[in-house]
Amino acid sequence: MKMYKYILESVNNINWMAIIPLVIFFVFFVLMFIHVIRTEKSHIEKMSKLPLTNDL
Amino acid sequence: MNQLNMSNIDHFKYDNSIVRKFAFATMIFGVVGMLVGLLIALQLIFPALNFDSPYTTFGRLRPLHTNAVIFAFVGNGIFMGVYYSLPRLLKTPMFSKLLSNIHFWGWQSIILAAAITLPLGFTSSHEYAELEWPIDIAIAIVWIIFGINMFGTILKRREKHLYVAIWFYIATWATVTILHIFNNLEVPVSLVKSYPVFAGVQDALVQWWYGHNAVAFFLTTPYLGLMYYFLPKAANRPVYSYRLSIIHFWALIFIYIWAGPHHLLYTSLPDWAQSLGMVFSLMLIAPSWGGMLNGLLTLRGAWDKVRTDPVLKFLVVAVTAYGMSTFEGPMMAIKSFNAITHYTDWTIAHVHVAALGWNGMLTFGVLYWLIPRLYGSKLYSVKLANIHFWLATLAILFYAIPLYWGGVTQQLMWKQFTPDGFLKYPNFLETVTQIIPMYSIRAFGGFMFFSGLFVMMYNLFKTMSKSSFISEEAASAPPLPKKYVSPKGGHWHRVLERKSILLTLLSVIAVSIGGLMEIVPMVWLDSNTPKISTVEPYTPLELEGRDLYIREGCVGCHSQMIRPFRSETVRYGEYSKSGEFIYDRPFLWGSKRTGPDLHRIGEKYSNSWHYNHMLDPQSMSPGSIMPAYAWMLYDDLDTTQIAEKIRVLQLLGTPYPTDFDKKALSNLKAQALEIADDLKSSGIEQERLEDKEIVALIAYLQRLGTDISKPSINK
Numbered sequence: 018m019k020m021y022k023y024i025l026e027s028v029n030n031i032n033w034m035a036i037i038p039l040v041i042f043f044v045f046f047v048l049m050f051i052h053v054i055r056t057e058k059s060h061i062e063k064m065s066k067l068p069l070t071n072d073l
Numbered sequence: 074m075n076q077l078n079m080s081n082i083d084h085f086k087y088d089n090s091i092v093r094k095f096a097f098a099t100m101i102f103g104v105v106g107m108l109v110g111l112l113i114a115l116q117l118i119f120p121a122l123n124f125d126s127p128y129t130t131f132g133r134l135r136p137l138h139t140n141a142v143i144f145a146f147v148g149n150g151i152f153m154g155v156y157y158s159l160p161r162l163l164k165t166p167m168f169s170k171l172l173s174n175i176h177f178w179g180w181q182s183i184i185l186a187a188a189i190t191l192p193l194g195f196t197s198s199h200e201y202a203e204l205e206w207p208i209d210i211a212i213a214i215v216w217i218i219f220g221i222n223m224f225g226t227i228l229k230r231r232e233k234h235l236y237v238a239i240w241f242y243i244a245t246w247a248t249v250t251i252l253h254i255f256n257n258l259e260v261p262v263s264l265v266k267s268y269p270v271f272a273g274v275q276d277a278l279v280q281w282w283y284g285h286n287a288v289a290f291f292l293t294t295p296y297l298g299l300m301y302y303f304l305p306k307a308a309n310r311p312v313y314s315y316r317l318s319i320i321h322f323w324a325l326i327f328i329y330i331w332a333g334p335h336h337l338l339y340t341s342l343p344d345w346a347q348s349l350g351m352v353f354s355l356m357l358i359a360p361s362w363g364g365m366l367n368g369l370l371t372l373r374g375a376w377d378k379v380r381t382d383p384v385l386k387f388l389v390v391a392v393t394a395y396g397m398s399t400f401e402g403p404m405m406a407i408k409s410f411n412a413i414t415h416y417t418d419w420t421i422a423h424v425h426v427a428a429l430g431w432n433g434m435l436t437f438g439v440l441y442w443l444i445p446r447l448y449g450s451k452l453y454s455v456k457l458a459n460i461h462f463w464l465a466t467l468a469i470l471f472y473a474i475p476l477y478w479g480g481v482t483q484q485l486m487w488k489q490f491t492p493d494g495f496l497k498y499p500n501f502l503e504t505v506t507q508i509i510p511m512y513s514i515r516a517f518g519g520f521m522f523f524s525g526l527f528v529m530m531y532n533l534f535k536t537m538s539k540s541s542f543i544s545e546e547a548a549s550a551p552p553l554p555k556k557y558v559s560p561k562g563g564h565w566h567r568v569l570e571r572k573s574i575l576l577t578l579l580s581v582i583a584v585s586i587g588g589l590m591e592i593v594p595m596v597w598l599d600s601n602t603p604k605i606s607t608v609e610p611y612t613p614l615e616l617e618g619r620d621l622y623i624r625e626g627c628v629g630c631h632s633q634m635i636r637p638f639r640s641e642t643v644r645y646g647e648y649s650k651s652g653e654f655i656y657d658r659p660f661l662w663g664s665k666r667t668g669p670d671l672h673r674i675g676e677k678y679s680n681s682w683h684y685n686h687m688l689d690p691q692s693m694s695p696g697s698i699m700p701a702y703a704w705m706l707y708d709d710l711d712t713t714q715i716a717e718k719i720r721v722l723q724l725l726g727t728p729y730p731t732d733f734d735k736k737a738l739s740n741l742k743a744q745a746l747e748i749a750d751d752l753k754s755s756g757i758e759q760e761r762l763e764d765k766e767i768v769a770l771i772a773y774l775q776r777l778g779t780d781i782s783k784p785s786i787n788k
Binding site for chain 2: 037038039041045053054062065066067069
């Protein structure tokens, strides 16, 4: 039972609304991933120790 | 360190008293929120515990429970963690002590206002955003004060780079601001009543975009920030993978915002939005589990500590519960699975694994770690903390398992047909009484969790009483160089870690894309929501009746959304269509069926049936767990605002005739008289029956879902 068929019929080619978010996210994720991998190790280590540097 | 450097060191003090204030508040409101939760759990077993008073019925107390736990218990827990970790990560005191205190007292006043107004029945009916408009404005002001204090601290920091916990705090602040504003766009009728600017399907989408992301950005991201700070602290080792935490952050905040429509599967929401919500919900498993594994793997090689340190025990169960509920959530977002779990107690079990497990256990872990440090002492009793740990952990199982069982049992009973094609359990009540034993075990689980809280409070107060509070903690750090020289080949993300405003902006963009892409088409679709020619605005009396339905919180137990399943159309009638809701401000689709769906209740029973049912539900449906609403039979309907209500609705686009506001009262009285006469003809003897609230409620219930079966009028 496609109860909302009649909504879609009144708006043509609405599927792009569901596709675009996936494309945006994919591009965003790939770029972020590449950059994270390329971050230098020394910096990563320094950052990860930040909570521990001012112990009581 | 040599002499030269020493002279360059700044000395300053961290304010512990604000941390302690929020810690006390989270404990106190933990007790309040869970006590109300326990009461409403018991009301489902013993309806007498509704005490026949409007102020203590399930419908009004349920939002009090959810608001108290989310915004008072967890909210104060967030602020406790932020006010402790933020200055220490940035090596600077908070920006302003005054703002910290305004934030604290402002937030507690809002909680007090909620605790007064919700039992009085002042509600906008949007789940987890029930508070009426003046309180919404107060929340916005206090939230902005918190923001100024947080960004002020960030701007005067002595540590150039922002640790990942702070990104989570920033994303929390920015997103909650956006969510709060958009979901509370409403036009006031009076100081305690307003109508939302969106109606029907649009209102539903905006509400669940909010509801879902309130879970994401109030219950999840700030607590992830706390996890990334307090877990390494408690284990005394850095987080397993800082790289993973960056991916976790960006993927999580980007994906979360899209997943809201999974709360509206099989409803009248357009198909594309439902599919989008489902796909993004499934994708959400990846970053959520990335975060969980990052937390658990931080303890690699330190599991022996988990055996002895209660703090780590609480944190491990919290992170594991986070993993379980973020796996379960996406599963529940799959349409075929959702068809089974939705509207049942499965949802209640799911949210409690998250609330008790993730938020509760993490809060307890942080409190056990923090309080001894604020007092420069050791925890009074590790043994008591361990008892609390086992009480709480077992309590979650006692709470959740019966509700999973009950949820599935009930849904299967709803869907079962006899070989002849009839519903096997046509009486909804049979499916309720069947699972009441499960409600009893759940209440026991809730009681266990609640008692654990007292074990903790006793332990922590003993810890506090044996030493004195360190209200200000001295610290020192070198100041930041005035001009930052970027190392050669510096990385883009290092720029983000330095520039908080840029980071905020990018977070806002990441979360806004999702919101805009979902909501703009829906608002734009307004003209495309198929109008059904026979669907008309509510009459003044029905409108008042609807507002009573909202006041009593009927939506807490009754949905108004019949899904397109045979089991539902046979039980309730024609499935619900989006065009039927265009005058519904707010929408009242509901999210749980403790009682049956009411969308097609109109004209199903006589007026006198409703009258007697409200007076004593058990007399009409023996064994019913619905509370009685006797006061609606005796209280006069307040009609003083009807003209203003009509004017506000006209302003929002409801097509009442011109000058209808002036005729509304006489129209209302005429319809009330008709219903009162009908009740009298059924043998109900009562003075001035036409002036009572019950008449308005009956008018509304009898109208529900009947418009589509009216003969269509050719214009």
